[in-house]
Amino acid sequence: xxxxxxxxxxxxxxxxxxxxxxxxxxxxxxxxxxxxxxxxxxxxxxxxxxxxxxxxxxxxxxxxxxxxxxxxxxxxxxxxxxxxxxxxxxxxxxxxxxxxxxxxxxxxxxxxxxxxxxxxxxxxxxxxxxxxxxxxxxxxxxxxxxxxxxxxxxxxxxxxxxxxxxxxxxxxxxxxxxxxxxxxxxxxxxxxxxxxxxxxxxxxxxxxxxxxxxxxxxxxxxxxxxxxxxxxxxxxxxxxxxxxxxxxxxxxxxxxxxxxxxxxxxxxxxxxxxxxxxxxxxxxxxxxxxxxxxxxxxxxxxxxxxxxxxxxxxxxxxxxxxxxx
Amino acid sequence: xxxxxxxxxxxxxxxxxxxxxxxxxxxxxxxxxxxxxxxxxxxxxxxxxxxxxxxxxxxxxxxxxxxxxxxxxxxxxxxxxxxxxxxxxxxxxxxxxxxxxxxxxxxxxxxxxxxxxxxxxxxxxxxxxxxxxxxxxxxxxxxxxxxxxxxxxxxxxxxxxxxxxxxxxxxxxxxxxxxxxxxxxxxxxxxxxxxxxxxxxxxxxxxxxxxxxxxxxxxxxxxxxxxxxxxxxxxxxxxxxxxxxxxxxxxxxxxxxxxxxxxxxxxxxxxxxxxxxxxxxxxxxxxxxxxxxxxxxxxxxxxxxxxxxxxxxxxxxxxxxxxxxxxxxxxxxxxxxxxxxxxxxxxxxxxxxxxxxxxxxxxxxxxxxxxxxxxxxxxxxxxxxxxxxxxxxxxxxxxxxxxxxxxxxxxxxxxxxxxxxxxxxxxxxxxxxxxxxxxxxxxxxxxxxxxxxxxxxxxxxxxxxxxxxxxxxxxxxxxxxxxxxxxxxxxxxxxxxxxxxxxxxxxxxxxxxxxxxxxxxxxxxxxxxxxxxxxxxxxxxxxxxxxxxxxxxx
Numbered sequence: 001x002x003x004x005x006x007x008x009x010x011x012x013x014x015x016x017x018x019x020x021x022x023x024x025x026x027x028x029x030x031x032x033x034x035x036x037x038x039x040x041x042x043x044x045x046x047x048x049x050x051x052x053x054x055x056x057x058x059x060x061x062x063x064x065x066x067x068x069x070x071x072x073x074x075x076x077x078x079x080x081x082x083x084x085x086x087x088x089x090x091x092x093x094x095x096x097x098x099x100x101x102x103x104x105x106x107x108x109x110x111x112x113x114x115x116x117x118x119x120x121x122x123x124x125x126x127x128x129x130x131x132x133x134x135x136x137x138x139x140x141x142x143x144x145x146x147x148x149x150x151x152x153x154x155x156x157x158x159x160x161x162x163x164x165x166x167x168x169x170x171x172x173x174x175x176x177x178x179x180x181x182x183x184x185x186x187x188x189x190x191x192x193x194x195x196x197x198x199x200x201x202x203x204x205x206x207x208x209x210x211x212x213x214x215x216x217x218x219x220x221x222x223x224x225x226x227x228x229x230x231x232x233x234x235x236x237x238x239x240x241x242x243x244x245x246x247x248x249x250x251x252x253x254x255x256x257x258x259x260x261x262x263x264x265x266x267x268x269x270x271x272x273x274x275x276x277x278x279x280x281x282x283x284x285x286x287x288x289x290x291x292x293x294x295x296x297x298x299x300x301x302x303x304x305x306x307x308x309x310x311x312x313x314x315x316x317x318x319x320x321x322x323x324x325x
Numbered sequence: 326x327x328x329x330x331x332x333x334x335x336x337x338x339x340x341x342x343x344x345x346x347x348x349x350x351x352x353x354x355x356x357x358x359x360x361x362x363x364x365x366x367x368x369x370x371x372x373x374x375x376x377x378x379x380x381x382x383x384x385x386x387x388x389x390x391x392x393x394x395x396x397x398x399x400x401x402x403x404x405x406x407x408x409x410x411x412x413x414x415x416x417x418x419x420x421x422x423x424x425x426x427x428x429x430x431x432x433x434x435x436x437x438x439x440x441x442x443x444x445x446x447x448x449x450x451x452x453x454x455x456x457x458x459x460x461x462x463x464x465x466x467x468x469x470x471x472x473x474x475x476x477x478x479x480x481x482x483x484x485x486x487x488x489x490x491x492x493x494x495x496x497x498x499x500x501x502x503x504x505x506x507x508x509x510x511x512x513x514x515x516x517x518x519x520x521x522x523x524x525x526x527x528x529x530x531x532x533x534x535x536x537x538x539x540x541x542x543x544x545x546x547x548x549x550x551x552x553x554x555x556x557x558x559x560x561x562x563x564x565x566x567x568x569x570x571x572x573x574x575x576x577x578x579x580x581x582x583x584x585x586x587x588x589x590x591x592x593x594x595x596x597x598x599x600x601x602x603x604x605x606x607x608x609x610x611x612x613x614x615x616x617x618x619x620x621x622x623x624x625x626x627x628x629x630x631x632x633x634x635x636x637x638x639x640x641x642x643x644x645x646x647x648x649x650x651x652x653x654x655x656x657x658x659x660x661x662x663x664x665x666x667x668x669x670x671x672x673x674x675x676x677x678x679x680x681x682x683x684x685x686x687x688x689x690x691x692x693x694x695x696x697x698x699x700x701x702x703x704x705x706x707x708x709x710x711x712x713x714x715x716x717x718x719x720x721x722x723x724x725x726x727x728x729x730x731x732x733x734x735x736x737x738x739x740x741x742x743x744x745x746x747x748x749x750x751x752x753x754x755x756x757x758x759x760x761x762x763x764x765x766x767x768x769x770x771x772x773x774x775x776x777x778x779x780x781x782x783x784x785x786x787x788x789x790x791x792x793x794x795x796x797x798x799x800x801x802x803x804x805x806x807x808x809x810x811x812x813x814x815x816x817x818x819x820x821x822x823x824x825x826x827x828x829x830x831x832x833x834x835x836x837x838x839x840x841x842x843x844x845x846x847x848x849x850x851x852x853x854x855x856x857x858x859x860x861x862x863x864x865x866x867x868x869x870x871x872x873x874x875x876x877x878x879x
């Protein structure tokens with residue numbers, strides 16, 4: 001197991017390095033130029049040339065790449081061209097916002113989705129299953145941004161129950177430095193997390209219902225019942241545990257979303273997270289931020305896969321690698 | 326299961342109720358008030374010489390002072406329409422020397438006095454190539470700025486011209502030398518000062534939460550008068566529609582530019598908001614590349630012909646396009662100009678909308694539909710071209726589609742290439758386009774825009790179309806140099822613009838009106854068209870109109 005883990009970690013590092021290299025080269029070769037003036041403002045070529053020199057963009061790409069790797073080895077992600085500050089500072093502000101939003105959305109997605117899926121499977125083809133099946137299909141068909149706009153319109157503009165944008169009230173709580181301001185953050189989190197979480201939960205519920213039903217017909221379930229095991233034990237110990245394998249795989253795939261964020265939802269709710277940071281950086285050809293975002297995202301994808309594999313091995317002993325392997 | 330869902334819902338309602346109960350503080354009277362600006366842009370850095378962002382200017386207007394500022398007329402000729410700011414007065418010492426007397430009451434927010442040495446230091450910084458200031462070019466005709474004594478700054482110009490005073494005061498916000506002298510000039514673009522600035526204006530910096538908000542607090546000792554509104558907060562949003570949603574939902578108090586008729590309608594329906602129209606500072610046009618796509622040494626096979634350009638211009642019904650896109654929220658510009666400029670004059674000579682004449686000219690130049698496919702051709706070449714459009718501009722994308730249709734009716738094919746702004750800028754700069762839909766925002770002076778975009782000196786810079794007319798260049802030189810009265814300058818500019826209109830290097834399509842939205846509780850509102858929030862320090866919220874957020878103490 002340890003040797004397998006070491007091999008997987010080494011491969012993961014190689015994958016991350018490859019992604020960073022590819023991103024670095026592609027973003028430098030892509031058409032478009034950094035240091036643009038604001039929209040509808042003429043550029044001064046002398047200023048642009050000066051800035052290119054100050055940020056070493058006038059050097060060949062291989063030279064820039066080697067310098068970048070040197071910086072990276074020292075833990076320095078560079079300076080953002082557009083934000084005029086260290087990339088690490090920008091990430092340090094965006095990452096927690098994205099973690100909060102995506103974490104809450106994933107929690108809602110998996111807990112609600114899992115519960116609904118199990119509930120439906122236990123009442124298969126009965127009225128609750130039919131109603132929930134149609135409801136989840138209906139919600140799952142929504143484009144996420146559209147649901148976001150509807151929630152903003154109804155709960156933000158019309159009813160004014162929840163704020164329509166931002167991570168907090170800048171008048172009362174520009175920072176989450178008191179209990180009241182933490183509650184204010186949760187209040188602001190409600191609509192964007194619901195938007196992302198509800199659509200996800202609808203998908204998870206359908207997925208989990210199918211997995212539960214597939215397992216329900218297996219011999220070991222019949223055996224457990226024949227042995228006189230109580231229904232609760234059959235469902236939780238035998239049916240749900242086996243149906244969780246595909247759920248764990250899904251969780252592993254969803255893990256990178258924790259940091260890459262949801263661009264459209266972050267835009268609709270003016271949520272300053274990684275998705276918006278990366279998209280703005282791409283549009284403005286802010287190379288250091290784009291490369292750092294790719295570094296983070298690829299690390300998360302690799303970690304997510306690793307985590308899923310480990311969890312699968314824990315959940316299903318058959319998948320554990322023999323000691324001699 | 327349903328019980329758990331009900332409990333979750335109730336918990337959400339409880340959180341909403343608790344969080345929505347604002348805690349009114351004790352502030353009452355004439356000096357309370359919190360204004361929340363919703364801003365579709367965020368400053369990159371709050372150090373005026375190194376940033377061209379509109380939001381940097383808006384916020385910088387509150388933190389840093391100029392020596393003097395432009396008046397409501399936005400007249401840039403002479404000095405009579407300018408108002409004192411940091412300089413309590415000024416006088417001319419000969420034709421090219423201007424002497425400013427710094428107000429002795431002026432103080433930096435750290436308590437240090439503002440001196441003439443700060444003024445000299447500021448000019449030196451703006452003019453230092455290491456700072457890479459985008460405003461350096463605007464100061465090219467200022468020879469030097471020196472401190473005669475602690476309260477007297479002397480500005481010397483290289484030559485005499487009508488906008489000397491404008492150049493001396495408009496572009497520079499005076500900086501604290503004692504705080505910036507130690508910062509290497511080539512590091513100003515990322516200086517820590519720019520994220521925690523110390524200024525001399527009516528508001529002092531409090532905090533900046535990147536991507537979220539920025540707060541300023543009124544300086545109660547401000548020497549030109551205590552601002553009546555106590556707190557200014559900028560909430561940053563990704564775009565105008567989201568900003569409008571925040572206004573409508575009551576989460577913001579002011580937005581400088583609503584843009585489209587849809588946004589204006591949404592805000593008009595919100596009872597708590599008032600709309601303030603002002604002269605817009607931008608204009609847009611379809612520009613023709615006069616040289617070959619990708620080769621600036623050869624004339625363009627279609628647009629190199631002046632008569633063809635004139636015919637294409639006459640084929641476009643600009644008034645109808647304008648109504649389709651902007652409703653009544655814009656005007657057809659009489660040339661390359663925004664409504665902000667004092668030379669704006671609808672009577673300037675322009676080519677008429679006349680499709681019959683356009684078709685006749687095209688046919689007389691050999692462009693006929695010989696193969697009856699609906700598109701004119703000549704010697705095997707179709708009258709077809711590509712137009713570059715930035716994918717982020719909804720207005721210009723709409724215009725592209727409407728133009729495509731209008732050109733089709735006279736047998737001209739226009740293909741639309743939507744590209745990212747950075748690609749648009751790169752291709753325009755390299756001359757790799759046939760035609761492009763440009764939009765420009767201008768400062769109050771016609772000089773810089775008309776020189777950079779349309780004269781020969783703009784080659785390699787912003788004269789992307791490579792428009793070249795010696796008569797125009799001479800007229801511009803006369804309008805921007807020498808000694809002219811305002812009326813003489815106006816006449817000269819008019820002739821210059823008519824020269825461009827006659828040559829038709831572009832079809833001038835729209836000059837939007839500005840419409841700002843501000844909460845109705847705010848009184849004495851004055852929106853300056855060139856810098857919307859420049860006069861916020863004179864606005865007030867009467868005590869009987871205060872709402873909860875005005876009273877909040879933190």
